[in-house]
Amino acid sequence: MTTLYTSDHEWLRIEGDVATIGVTDYAQSQLGDVVFVELPKVGRSLKKAEAAAVVESVKAASDVYAPISGEVLEVNDAVAAEPALVNSDAGGKAWFFKLKISDKSELGGLMDEAAYAKHTA
Amino acid sequence: MLAREAETALRTTPLHALHRARGGKMVPFAGYDMPVQFSAGVLKEHLHTRHSAGLFDVSHMGQVELRAKSGRIEDAALALERLVPQDILGVAPGRQRYAQFTNAAGGILDDLMVANFGTHLLLVVNAACKADDEAHLRAHLSGDCIIEPLPGRALIALQGPKAESVLARLSPHIGTMRFMDVGPRRVDGIDCFVSRSGYTGEDGFEISVPAEQAEALAKALLADGDVLPIGLGARDSLRLEAGLCLYGHDIDTSTTPVEGALEWSIQKSRRHAGARAGGFPGADRILQQLDTGAPRRRVGLKPEGRAPVREGAPLFADATSSEQIGKVTSGGFGPSVNAPVAMGYLPVSLAAVGSLVFAELRGARLPLRIAATPFVPNTYKR
Numbered sequence: 001m002t003t004l005y006t007s008d009h010e011w012l013r014i015e016g017d018v019a020t021i022g023v024t025d026y027a028q029s030q031l032g033d034v035v036f037v038e039l040p041k042v043g044r045s046l047k048k049a050e051a052a053a054v055v056e057s058v059k060a061a062s063d064v065y066a067p068i069s070g071e072v073l074e075v076n077d078a079v080a081a082e083p084a085l086v087n088s089d090a091g092g093k094a095w096f097f098k099l100k101i102s103d104k105s106e107l108g109g110l111m112d113e114a115a116y117a118k119h120t121a
Numbered sequence: 122m123l124a125r126e127a128e129t130a131l132r133t134t135p136l137h138a139l140h141r142a143r144g145g146k147m148v149p150f151a152g153y154d155m156p157v158q159f160s161a162g163v164l165k166e167h168l169h170t171r172h173s174a175g176l177f178d179v180s181h182m183g184q185v186e187l188r189a190k191s192g193r194i195e196d197a198a199l200a201l202e203r204l205v206p207q208d209i210l211g212v213a214p215g216r217q218r219y220a221q222f223t224n225a226a227g228g229i230l231d232d233l234m235v236a237n238f239g240t241h242l243l244l245v246v247n248a249a250c251k252a253d254d255e256a257h258l259r260a261h262l263s264g265d266c267i268i269e270p271l272p273g274r275a276l277i278a279l280q281g282p283k284a285e286s287v288l289a290r291l292s293p294h295i296g297t298m299r300f301m302d303v304g305p306r307r308v309d310g311i312d313c314f315v316s317r318s319g320y321t322g323e324d325g326f327e328i329s330v331p332a333e334q335a336e337a338l339a340k341a342l343l344a345d346g347d348v349l350p351i352g353l354g355a356r357d358s359l360r361l362e363a364g365l366c367l368y369g370h371d372i373d374t375s376t377t378p379v380e381g382a383l384e385w386s387i388q389k390s391r392r393h394a395g396a397r398a399g400g401f402p403g404a405d406r407i408l409q410q411l412d413t414g415a416p417r418r419r420v421g422l423k424p425e426g427r428a429p430v431r432e433g434a435p436l437f438a439d440a441t442s443s444e445q446i447g448k449v450t451s452g453g454f455g456p457s458v459n460a461p462v463a464m465g466y467l468p469v470s471l472a473a474v475g476s477l478v479f480a481e482l483r484g485a486r487l488p489l490r491i492a493a494t495p496f497v498p499n500t501y502k503r
Contacts, residue, residue, distance in 0.1 A: 032158060032162050032163050032164075032354070033162050033163055033164035033165075035164075035427075035429065035454040036427050036428050036429055036454070036461075038428065038483075051483075054428075054483065056428070056429050056454070057163075058162075058163040058164055058167075058354060058358060058453065058454050058456065059157070059163060059354050059453075060431075061429065061431060
């Protein structure tokens with residue numbers, strides 16, 4: 001299992017050909033209190049960089065972009081029901097959706113943990 | 122996902138160092154480097170203000186003294202009535218009133234508070250408008266009045282149900298003030314101008330204090346266990362739940378006071394058949410709208426789902442029509458309502474409380490129920 005990151009502050013946990021995607025703890029700290037999460041529909045085919053989900057804090061709405069292309073296999077209804085999970089456990093319970101990876105070569109453009117730490121330093 | 126603001130030369134208030142020391146997250150606002158939130162975060166700051174007491178730095182706002190050259194405050198009041206649709210002559214000593222500067226088309230140049238300090242008027246205006254307001258006052262009132270901005274004074278708001286008990290520890294007789302009372306008061310030994318008013322819908326006070334003593338006063342207030350510092354984020358969600366307009370968003374030069382649902386702020390004396398009817402910029406249009414109604418109106422809106430509907434969202438009469446009928450001017454999540462809340466403009470024929478309109482959001486139409494404001498009952502001590 002590998003965890004990768006985007007410059008847009010999303011994380012991807014790669015297990016075989018499935019990527020679980022969420023926003024980073026740094027992102028939630030910048031967003032502030034999250035009050036609304038909108039997730040993509042299961043079965044939707046997402047292209048890399050397409051708006052896939054929405055996360056809204058008290059302050060503002062932000063799009064979450066598909067970091068890679070793929071089909072939505074599963075979404076986390078718990079985070080839609082309790083958006084504050086994003087603040088309490090961004091990297092864990094507050095995952096957004098799972099994608100069936102359509103092109104593994106797209107993973108090459110993502111950051112590992114060390115590179116992401118440098119990105120947010 | 123996250124944008125960073127370009128850094129520009131920003132002004133600071135006398136409490137700037139204190140905000141940074143208290144962990145304020147600073148952002149540019151109206152040309153000032155201001156705290157948008159502190160470590161508690163917008164949600165907790167909002168709820169703390171509703172349950173206890175919050176301290177807000179509003180020193181970026183403009184404070185302007187208006188004195189008549191004749192020395193008679195009545196003359197200052199009558200002069201100011203040439204620029205606002207309000208009855209200023211009727212503001213008794215020790216009282217303040219909400220007002221708007223209007224333009225020739227009846228639009229709103231700024232909204233403000235006007236306080237009668239016995240010998241002179243004290244105006245509190247919006248930060249983003251203060252230079253224009255001062256120029257406007259000088260252009261129209263210099264013949265009769267001395268216009269003196271007070272850049273050497275900070276302005277601290279203390280808001281919430283515990284504001285009175287907190288302030289009373291530093292100013293023992295403050296509890297005798299009622300909503301919209303003003304006057305000079307000693308607070309922790311400092312000579313201040315205090316009003317019992319605010320921008321949250323809660324009971325509370327605004328305290329004008331000499332800049333050099335502002336930090337000491339803020340620290341004395343924050344030393345009280347009931348008080349938390351509150352940033353601009355919660356200030357906005359508090360005023361939105363209270364149904365209060367934000368200038369430049371809910372009202373501006375394209376909206377009249379009647380369209381903005383601010384008729385309540387225009388007293389009979391300035392209306393048709395009043396003792397001093399008209400005589401302010403845009404009077405023809407505003408007085409006509411007071412008589413016959415305006416074509417559109419600001420209303421409260423409650424999105425039916427959980428998604429906040431924010432400023433700029435277009436409004437439609439139903440789920441499919443292509444004709445836009447209005448737009449949202451303020452919107453977000455209301456922490457005390459525990460649901461999204463918004464305000465916007467609609468044609469009067471479609472603005473009845475209880476009916477549904479639709480906002481377009483990310484390509485979908487979301488229903489919003491037209492609602493009375495405030496969204497939470499205000500708790501002013503009248």
